[in-house]
Amino acid sequence: MKQRWTTVVWSVIYLILLLSLLSGFSIVTAFLLILPVAILFTALNVKSFILHILPVWLVVGFIHPIYVMLAAYFLIPGLVMGYMYRKRAPAMRVLKYGMSAFLLEMLLLLTVGTAFFQLNLSEYVDEIVKMTTAPLQEMGVNSGVAGQIWTPENLEMLSQRTMQMVPFAMIISSFLMTVVTHALARPILNSMGYSVPALKKxxxxxxxxxxxxxxxxxxxxxxxxxxxxxxxxxxxxxxxxxxxxxxxxxxxxxxxxxxxxxxxxxxxxxxxxxxxxxxxxxxxxxxxxxxxxxxxxxxxxxxx
Known part of the structure; x- marks a missing residue:
C-alpha cells in the first residue's frame, strides 16, 4: 500500500513538472523531468507504469498538445535509465546509456526537423544570439561602447561560433541531465527498497x-x-x-x-x-x- 501511494505521488510530481515546462521555471524543471519516469519504470511493471503515465499525458494533452510532445521527448531517456536500474547495472553504464539516448534523440529531432519541417538551425541560433545580445547593446548605447563591440561583423562571428559549438552544447546538456537524474534517483530508489549501484568515489x-x-x-x-x-x-x-x-x-x-x-x-x-x-x-x-x-x-x- 505504501509503495502504491509513493508511485501515485511521483505521478503527480510528473504532472507538475510537465506543466511547468512552459513557465519561467522550465530551465530548472527540464533537468528533473526524467526523474519521475525513471523511478516509476523501476518500481512498476510495464502495465502499471502505463496506468500511471497515461492519465498524466491525457491531462496535459487536454491543456495543450505540446505538453505531450515534450513528455514524449523526455520519456525515452527515463525508460532507458529505469530499465538499467531494474537490471542493477553499474552506475557508469546507466549514465552512458542515458546520455546516449539523449544524444540520439537530439540528432533525430534535428534530422527530422531539417528534412520535413524546413528547420534552419543556423537562422534559429542567429536569432537567439541577437536576442541575447540586444540588452547588452542597449546598455552600451549611451557610452558608445556598444557600437565598438557589437558590430555586425562581431555579431555574425559570434553566431557562427555558437552554431559550430552546438555539438558541445548537446553533449554537455545530455551529460548534466543524466547526472542530475542519477544523483537524485539513487537515494530515492534506495529509500523505496530498490538497490541502485553508486558511482565510484x-x-x-x-x-x-x-x-x-x-x-x-x-x-x-x-x-x-x-x-x-x-x-x-x-x-x-x-x-x-x-x-x-x-x-x-x-x-x-x-x-x-x-x-x-x-x-x-x-x-x-x-x-x-x-x-x-x-x-x-x-x-x-x-x-x-x-x-x-x-x-x-x-x-x-x-x-x-
Missing part, C-alpha cells in the same frame, strides 16, 4: 591516459588552422577542446579528493579546490599531470 575518478594524446592532437590541429578556412576542422577543434578540458577538470577534482583522503585533511578541502579549478582554466594542468605521471602512486608510497 570521487577519489577513484580516472580517465584513460590516451586523453593526453587526443588533447595534444587537437592542440596541434588548432595551431594548424589559424590561417586556414577549413570550417570542418575548426568545428572539431571548437568542440573537442572544451570537452577534453572538462575531462581534465574532473580528473583534477578526483586528484584533490584522493589527496584529501590520503592526507586525512578536512573533507571541505576538495570542494574549496574545485572553485579555482572551475574558474581558472590553467588549473586543468593538475588533471593532465595526474594522468601523465603516477602522482597518486607516489603519494600512496610516501604514506607507507
Amino acid at each position: 570521487a577519489r577513484e575518478w580516472r580517465f584513460p591516459r590516451s586523453l593526453i594524446w587526443y588533447y595534444l592532437l587537437i592542440w596541434i590541429m588548432s595551431a594548424a588552422i589559424k590561417d586556414s578556412s577549413n570550417t570542418f576542422i575548426e568545428m572539431i577543434v571548437l568542440n573537442a577542446m572544451p570537452l577534453l578540458q572538462f575531462c581534465f577538470m574532473i580528473q583534477a577534482l578526483g586528484f584533490f579528493f584522493y589527496l584529501t583522503h590520503q592526507k586525512k585533511w578536512h573533507p571541505i578541502i576538495p570542494f574549496l579546490a574545485a572553485i579555482p579549478i572551475v574558474l581558472f582554466q590553467p588549473m586543468i594542468i593538475l588533471g593532465i599531470l595526474d594522468l601523465a605521471f603516477p602522482l597518486r602512486q607516489s603519494i600512496s608510497n610516501k604514506k607507507r
